[in-house]
Amino acid sequence: MTTTPKRVLSGVQPSGKLHLGNYFGAIRQHIALQEEMQCFYFIADYHALTTLEEATRRRIDREKIKPADRAETLRENTFDVALDYLALGLDPDKAVFFRQSDVPEVAELAWIFSTVTNMGLLERAVSYKEKVEKGIDASVGLFFYPVLMAADILIYRSHLVPVGKDQVQHIEMTQDIAGKFNRTYGDIFPIPEYRLDKEPKVPGIDGQKMSKSYNNTIDIFAEGKALQKTVMSIVTDSTPVEAPKDPERCNVFALYSLFATEEEKAALAARYRAGGLGYGEAKKMLLEKINAYFGPFRERRKQLAAHPDQVETLLQRGAQRARAEARKTMALVRQAVGMKAASMG
Ligand code: ADP
Ligand code: TRP
Numbered sequence: 001m002t003t004t005p006k007r008v009l010s011g012v013q014p015s016g017k018l019h020l021g022n023y024f025g026a027i028r029q030h031i032a033l034q035e036e037m038q039c040f041y042f043i044a045d046y047h048a049l050t051t052l053e054e055a056t057r058r059r060i061d062r063e064k065i066k067p068a069d070r071a072e073t074l075r076e077n078t079f080d081v082a083l084d085y086l087a088l089g090l091d092p093d094k095a096v097f098f099r100q101s102d103v104p105e106v107a108e109l110a111w112i113f114s115t116v117t118n119m120g121l122l123e124r125a126v127s128y129k130e131k132v133e134k135g136i137d138a139s140v141g142l143f144f145y146p147v148l149m150a151a152d153i154l155i156y157r158s159h160l161v162p163v164g165k166d167q168v169q170h171i172e173m174t175q176d177i178a179g180k181f182n183r184t185y186g187d188i189f190p191i192p193e194y195r196l197d198k199e200p201k202v203p204g205i206d207g208q209k210m211s212k213s214y215n216n217t218i219d220i221f222a223e224g225k226a227l228q229k230t231v232m233s234i235v236t237d238s239t240p241v242e243a244p245k246d247p248e249r250c251n252v253f254a255l256y257s258l259f260a261t262e263e264e265k266a267a268l269a270a271r272y273r274a275g276g277l278g279y280g281e282a283k284k285m286l287l288e289k290i291n292a293y294f295g296p297f298r299e300r301r302k303q304l305a306a307h308p309d310q311v312e313t314l315l316q317r318g319a320q321r322a323r324a325e326a327r328k329t330m331a332l333v334r335q336a337v338g339m340k341a342a343s344m345g
Pocket of ligand 1: 025165197201202203210
């Protein structure tokens, strides 16, 4: 008996620079999964349109934004995520890696799903409410976001969706939509499960959770003086150098622990407790760890960035594989709802 291998899928929004929280909380696990299962990873550029204005304002002074700047922001952010993932070890021969908008069938499926999705379901979406509270325009697209996400997941008939806690409600909505579609038109979709990323809750330089919204990040691809400045500005208490310190209450130690072996952690913890170690020295040790860990990734990213056409070719190849799957699903869906299995053209 042959069993179909489980298919993993996840999407990343191209919304700016990635930081250590993203890496240790999500990306590292996603990349590791490519060794175990069939993975589909995509850059969610259709989704990013819902917050493109904010992303553009992060790059350009509000007064100076021209229409072309928005398109440029999306293109640049999308390319950046592609570089980041490829540099960090995503292997396009193992995982199917592509840009969401290169498979436009997903927008068609989202429309069909919208007709089996209750308003009430979407009205309960916490993420929509939070975004509107933060000042993001309440567009229909922002409200519709979870339906497009259901289409992302189901068009590839994925089983497992690794995500952070904030996305769980969206996956539950996907389960709802898949169930409703299956009951209405016949069994086409597997009901996907989420898998929570093991979030170590990486602290930012101010001790709150690291997040681009808090301006407290250490970016994965920062280097040189800029990185040094960020690490040196990590907030610590004012215990003098000679005094013993509690490693468990120190942001520098928490960040160091992400990179260190158990022995290295124990050794540094012992020095904290013994006194005589200043926070400045601990920060230098952390900086060295960051450089040693991400150094090779930075080099790889620079090489990739120098060959944008090769990156584009990889994305196109991924899109072809993804699109072939999407078209198979759409043929079933169109038939099931009473349309011609393939659209014209
Ligand atoms: P941000 O808070 O910077 O906007 P995102 O919400 O885009 O980050 O995060 C993408 C994923 O990265 C999350 O779903 C989560 O799994 C992970 N992540 C983000 N910040 C952290 C953090 N400080 N600690 C652990 N994981 C994090
Ligand atoms: N909404 C997700 C986020 O902000 C990104 C995303 C879009 C996604 N479509 C998806 C994640 C499908 C998993 C599956 O992080």
